Amino acid sequence: MKVGFDGKRATQNITGLGNYSRYLIRLLTKFHPHNQFLIYAITIPPPELAISEVEYRYPGKQLIKSYWRSFGIIKNLLRDNIDLFHGLSNEIPYSLKTAGIPTVVTIHDLIFIRYPQYYSFIDRLIYKYKYRYAALHADKVIAISKQTKQDLMHYFGVNEDKIEVIYQDCDVIFHQQVTSLMKDEIKKKYQLPEKYLLNVGTIEERKNLMLIAKALLRIDNIHLVVVGRETKYTLTVKQFIKQNQLSERVHFLHNVAHCDLPAIYQHAELLIYPSRFEGFGIPIVEALHSGIPVIAAKGSCLEEAGGPGSIYIDPDDDVELAKQVKGIIDNNETKMKMVRMGKQYLDNFKSKLISDQTIHLYQNVIDNAKR
Template structure:
């Protein structure tokens, strides 16, 4: 098969959509090398984002790059004899269906519909146009969680038969134990405390970092390390930290190298992800692979990511959060059970299983298009 991918996020983005795109493409090149994989992108891959054994394709006219990605790339797909196009980040080009090119789209979440207050009017309008077009025109939709599948049915009126849930795993580097010498080096580089809770993710209102910070007031003798890009919401968090004299216990790390994350995870006592809503929650999976117990928020798909032995709390109840933090930190038997159950639950995200589901889906879509 000749498989084409939208490479905008895969070549430029270091956060969720970019990581998902690279993970999926890299997985297929390793486990199904007999296929040809072509990535259609506006720019050369940024440092560390190039994927071995793929062909990168670029617009011929640099003055109309956005138009190429959304529409005229279809001419290139025809020229390159693409058997199937996979839009990895919620959208596909216009004109695929009329050109007779089968397509699949991965839709990650519909947070812009559930929580419109977090998005500008213009962004919501653009997202709605792109998501609705992809959902209507793609031959099959990949939802990255049951939560996203349900949202597609509820908010966009997509038929259940059009959707297949295929989970994702995290970067394989989180699967490996970090050497003690590397842990020591990373601890020194980022001035990590001896004992800390970890949170990883953009510091924005939806991610709800304030819940952990407030809970710290009830949990002495533990530090909080936060890794994530700051937004205007960060100022509210920083102000609360200052007013409550938590500045010595809360560490907001900036410019953390992606390759340093496994060591930061593996030295944590506990990982907390209190986000109000996620499409999946890959940091939870990273924590489970790192052998760290997880507390997350109720209300979206985080139970799908963390499994039955992780702990889930009300995203507005800092006292419940504090109680559960103490429950984990003060109970070695509980911690061991959570870590062991988490590792077992990860079988659900086995790479061979996921890649097999993907290639079977591709083949089914191609075969149906030929009928």
């Protein structure tokens, strides 16, 4: 089997869709090396994002490289005799069906439809057109959560049988226990407090960091460490923190090396992830692997990521959040039970299972196309 991938995110993005793209490709090359995998990209990836086990294809001399990604790539796919093309980040090239190339697309979320206030009008138009086209014209759609599957059916009218939910795991660096020496080094490097709650993710309104800041007013003797890219919303949160004399207890970490994150997780008391809506919630899975409890928000797919051992609260209830935090940090038995259940739930994200599900899907699409 020869599979081609859209490599825009895999070669350019260091978070989110880029991580998913590289994660899945690496899984497939590891567990199914007898297949051939090619990444079609506009630019050459930097060394830290390159995947040595695959071949790369580039547009060559093109005046408008974005045109190649949407249209011109078809010639390359036909020349390379690709058996299947997988759009890893919500979109696919146009006219693949006309060219007779079987297609799979991964749709991560439809947040821009559910929460349009977080997106510009132009972005919403572009996303809606591209996502809808991909979902309706691909032979099969991979949804990264049951929530995304339901949204695809509800908003785009995609047939349920066309969608398959395949979860994703986090980077394998979170799978291993960090040594005490490494923890001490990271603690010193980032000047971490002795005891802290952790929040990871872009600091934007939807992620709801303000809820944690409000809850912190009701919790004594513990700090909050925030890891994530800042946006305009960050200023609003920081103003609240300053006005309520919380500045000494809240620590914003900048330019954190990816390889340092496991130690930051494992040193934390627990992860709080109160996002109002997500396509999945990888930081939750990272926390489960790191052996710390999770408190997340109700209302989207975070229950799918955290499983029955995690706690879920209303994203507007800071009183309940504070209560649940104290219930964990003051009761070691509760904490250990949550950690244990979290580890058990990780069976849903085993790498071999995910790679096998994906290859099986590819093969079914290819077989159906030949009939």
